[in-house]
Amino acid sequence: MSPWQSIPRSFRRHPVRPPDSGIARRKSIWERLHLDPWLLLMLLVLMAGGLLVLYSASGQRIESVIAQASRFGIALAGMFVLAQLNPSTFLRWAPLAYGVGLAMLLAVEIAGDIGMGAKRWLEIPGVIRFQPSEMMKLGVPLMVAAYLNRCQLPPRFRDIAVCAVIIGVPVVLTAIQPDLGTSLLMAAAATLVVLLAGLSWRLIAFVAALVAAGMPILWMNMHNYQRQRVLTFLDPDSDPLGSGWNIIQSTTAIGSGGVWGKGWLEGTQSQLEFLPERHTDFIIAVLGEEFGLVGMLVLLVLYTLIVSRGLWLAAGSQDTFGRLFAGSIILTFFIYVFVNVGMVSGILPVVGVPLPLVSYGGTSSVTLLAGFGILMSIHAHRRLLSR
Template sequence: MKLIKRIIQGILAHLDIPLFLIVMALMGIGLLTIYSATSSDGFWKLDKQLINIAASMIVMLAVARTPPQTLMRFAVPLYLLGVILLLGVALFGIVVNGSRRWISLGFVRIQPSEIMKIAMPLMLAWYFHKHESMLRGKHFFIATLILLVPIAFILKQPDLGTSLLIGAAGFFVIFFAGLPWKVMFGLGAAFAAAMPFAWTMLHDYQRRRVLTLLDPTSDPLGAGYHIIQSTIAIGSGGGLGKGWLNGSQTHLEFIPEKHTDFIFAVFSEEWGLLGNGILLILFTLLIGRGLMIAAAAPTMFSRLLASALTLVFFIYAFVNMGMVSGILPVVGVPLPFISYGGTALVTLMLGVGILMSIHTHRMLVKK
């Protein structure tokens, strides 16, 4: 009994309870929604998601016990490994559904772009921490190059959704490191000026997604089908929803990818505006708690890393809800902690573990 008590105390000592409860509530909602979305296929997806949750919890607990100083030592090796693997994908990657995003290591097939979701903010936070006492314009320029190298590889795959998330994670680190406002306005103007050129660089299916966003009815059975069916499901939920397991759009198979990217449409149809309000409150609490941890962090590395990871959670949720609601193009971003899938969940829980590590080790970190 004493041994079990010590183990439990050791686990609790490295948990941020408010953050843990918020994440558990979101994953609970996810399990209910996945069950509803896949009930016609049996329980195997729900069982697999429970395994995914268990694996991601182990990762979270392991990282939460790891001091930020140790995490900082992994920043450069993890970033370089990610870039090397992305180069390997470009040269020897496996093509699935027209995209070259995976590489086979013999015994396992991995998607290196997932590594960069954590490696990028780690690397940039380490870089700015290293140069904290003498930050100059050249450091922001070098940081931008560090960010753009993996994004270029990922856009080539092509994977617009993942490149957006990694770009957001890197930008948040650079912004919180003290990027001058005049530089931001200049970059914004340059981005706007480059839009016509960027349009020509998009793949045909990406251009169709943007055009479909403007008028989904132009191709109701093709590119516009996803948005039309998801918005019908969201609207039909009304104020209180149709009830769990009673979504007609869901169970009549009108919603595509209903357990992954479009799970928000399933949830909205069954729980309505009330359910969506609760979901938004939970995400707001998650982001608020993460920013509180960042504000209390004792070092620049910890502050930048915690801020970036927290706002990446926001980008995940905002982009997913936006694309399912028809206000953003469809880019294939899951709803955090709710969508079915193992890789994304492990990555997200790794981020949660880093936040807990920063919080529980804050009194032990030397400036």
């Protein structure tokens, strides 16, 4: 009889573990820094590729690349700082952050800086110029998650009504700037928190019916250029030299790239300046023309991996606030990508949504990486939280 056979079956099924030696597992450097190495690596690869495309899209202006790289540096520093904070800090400061954000949106309405026909920016002369509505893309879902954290889930109708007010006020203040794209993304980010809290399909259908019924009212209150964007989406060739120019040129650029593209810095639509806003909202058309279908697939796969990793981190949260807010952060990132790609390829109306961490812009990059910092914080501190 072998030694193994001499052991009773009960012990075979439930082997006795050796006593704890008292030596704790040594934490890796990433755990001590509260960073997720895989997510960080993918974000760095995305930003590096974005700088490469930006150099071409900006007309080979190295100044634009340096400016964007410096913004990435600031955004990464902010991400690192936020990752060190305990999620309870975000929960505690949510009302103040929301209130300050509302005050800044009101300040934009009163004394905002006008650019490109819209009043969206606040400027401290010689210091900084920023867009408060971008920050509220985090502030509004943060406040909704903090409120629902104190409620019984799934939320009751009264709680949903309170959330609607929390969402509605900053969305309206942003829409009247006018900035329809940002207001819709802000509303989507906060609405995702409510959906993640658990709603019955009946209630979802009821809200969807209300939204559909309110579409005529929304249409009547839209600015002329916003209505024109919707009409152009339905028929871009109706005004090929006017409102349809952006979509026609972007789809032409993407299509002309073929499978392998024309080569870096060799795009005709972008380098000859046929493509408008090529370094911001339509930068993916530059990538499609110069790197072709293969380049666009690589970018989309990278985005998919980032979203998948973010969802995995969010799913590990052990408290209500963490699950709701972390889930909203990564799903909102997915919506950014979906809307921008759909807008440039002509399957969605043009709403002015940048391509995350690729398009030129400072406030958007800081906001996005701040969200990822909070996501890493929620994952790193998940065992320290209690509902």
